[in-house]
Amino acid sequence: xxxxxxxxxxxxxxxxxxxxxxxxxxxxxxxxxxxIGPNTTESTHYPKHGRAAALQVASGDCRFGIxxxxxxxxxxxxxxxxxxxxxxxxxxxxxxxxxxxxxxxNMLSIGARVVGDALAIDIVDAFLNAEFEGGRHGTRVDMIEx
Ligand code: RB5
Numbered sequence: 001x002x003x004x005x006x007x008x009x010x011x012x013x014x015x016x017x018x019x020x021x022x023x024x025x026x027x028x029x030x031x032x033x034x035x036i037g038p039n040t041t042e043s044t045h046y047p048k049h050g051r052a053a054a055l056q057v058a059s060g061d062c063r064f065g066i067x068x069x070x071x072x073x074x075x076x077x078x079x080x081x082x083x084x085x086x087x088x089x090x091x092x093x094x095x096x097x098x099x100x101x102x103x104x105x106n107m108l109s110i111g112a113r114v115v116g117d118a119l120a121i122d123i124v125d126a127f128l129n130a131e132f133e134g135g136r137h138g139t140r141v142d143m144i145e146x
Contacts, residue, residue, distance in 0.1 A: 004063035008034040010053040012046040012075065015068035015112035018120055022066060022110075025121055029128070034062055050078030050109075057106050058084040065107035066124065072111035079107050086144065091115050093126035100130035102137045 007026055011019040016039065023033040036052055038044055046069040057065040065087070069075040072089040079087040087107035088099040091114050099105035108127045110120050132138075 002063050004060070005030065006032045006034050006062040008036060008053045008056040008062040008065045009067070010036045010049040010065075010075075011038075011068040011112070012049055012070070013038070013041045013044050014070035015110075016041055018110070018112045018117055019066075019068050021117060022068075022120065022124055025124065026066075026128070031128070046075040047078040050075035051082060054079040054082035054085045054087070054107065058082050063106075064128070066110070066127075067107060068110045068112050070111060070113040072109040072114065076107075076109035079109065083145070086141070090123050090127070091119075093119075093122045096123040096126040097130040100127055101133050102140075104132040104137070104141045 009019050009023050023035045027033045050067055053065045053067050056062045067075045067079055076087050076089045079085050085107055086103055086105045087109050088105050089109040090096040110123060
């Protein structure tokens with residue numbers, strides 16, 4: 001298991017409060033939250049925030065990334081354009097567990113306009129508590145990279 005306890009967080013303007021709540025939650029769990037903002041609700045562009053977070057995961061500086069926008073979809077698409085990133089949008093805890101267990105996801109995306117705050121925390125917990133199962137799933141994950 002990795003000893004890297006750093007998790008990068010980012011979002012667009014649609015998810016500032018939820019992102020900050022998640023940052024506090026994971027800090028309370030013993031992770032180091034690397035919250036790269038933004039910190040105002042001024043309208044911004046989700047692709048640059050998704051990419052910035054993804055680069056920190058792809059470089060190995062952070063073990064995981066948690067990113068948010070209104071739906072979680074746009075920022076996920078941006079993150080997945082960075083080589084080595086496997087990011088899924090989750091609106092339920094089962095999917096969050098499975099993207100770690102079967103897909104070895106290294107980033108989680110959440111839609112702040114889709115899920116409530118309590119469910120978002122459950123989703124984060126499911127993601128962080130799961131382990132990649134490897135084996136046949138490793139073979140398939142290896143096939144994702146171009
Ligand atoms: C911003 O209005 C919204 O489009 C964005 O947060 C996200 O939902 C895009 O995927």
